[in-house]
Amino acid sequence: CLVKMPNGAPALAIDAKFPLEAWNAIRAAEGVDLQKVAAQAFRRDIEVHVRDISEKYLIQGETQxxxxxxxxxxxxxxxxxxxxxGIVHKAHRARIVIVSPSLLMLSIQVIQAILKDARMREQAHLIQGEVIRLMEDVSRLDERVRKLQSxxxxxxxxxxDILVSTSKxxxxxxxxxxxEFGAQPTEGDAGSAETTHGAKVEAGARVADSKTGQLRLRVVEGDD
Structure with a gap:
């Protein structure tokens, strides 16, 4: 099967067609001689299987x-x-990694992490450029906020200032x-004048009329 890798990297090939029959033959062999024969057959089958994986699944540009x-x-x-x-060494030279059930997912995650890190290092200069432009934008924003505050x-x-003027x-x-405001006095009423409330001016008071006849000031002479 193929496992997709991050950042568009080639897929990882995993072969699960392990020659289990040869291993079962070793377990079933009775006697030292039969076990040696079964072990040789198992070694041969594994070596052939490793070669097949290397030839079929390691495709440049398509797989890891x-x-x-x-x-x-x-x-x-x-x-x-x-x-x-010896089988392990031959597999390593052929760039084949033998994994067990407990190591499979861990190995996949390690490869994915390595590829992500490599991709990030490749894009480091782009990330740095974006950070610089971001800081420039923040600087302009700060300047505009300060102008708005002013x-x-x-x-x-x-x-x-407007409130001071309106108060004045x-x-x-x-x-x-x-x-006090009142009406212009008519003839015959020269000796008396009404106040703003219609009351008569006390005797002995002098009245000074404004030119418009609207403003009347009452001057009362006090006793000497």
Whole structure:
């Protein structure tokens, strides 16, 4: 089977067609001579199998330059490494890695991690360039925020100035509102004048009319 690798790398080939019959023959052999014959047959079958994997599954540009030969039993895996060391060396020279059930997934994950790390190193200069451009964008953003903060500060000052002006206008209006206003006196009423509430001016008071006839100031002479 083929296992896809990250970053578009070639797939990893895994062979699971282990010659288990030859191994069973070793286990079933009785006597030293029969065991030697079975062991030689097992070694020969494994060597042929390793050569077949190397020739069929290691395809340049399509698969990884290393393939896995899956051994379906931990005991068989241990027996191969203990009593058939020559097979292990030949497999390594042919770029075939013998793996057991417990090592299969771990080996795949190691290769995937190595490929990811290699890809990242290849793209390191691109990543660095993107980080530099990102920092430039952050710098421009900081500058624009500071300008906006300055505009807000000036706006707040302008609002304060406007409030001061409106306060002054309000106070002047209150002063004007406190003044007394009345109508222009008619003939026959020269000796008296009405206040803003229609009351008569007390005797002895002098009235000064404005030019418009609207503003009347009452001056009362006090006793000497």
């Amino acid at each position: 330059d290393t393939a896995f030969m899956f051994v379906p039993s931990e005991s068989v895996f241990a027996e191969i490494h203990e009593n058939f060391e 505009h807000f500060g000036q706006s707040a000052k302008d609002i304060d 206008v309000t106070k002047r209006g209150q002063k004007i509102e406190a003044l």
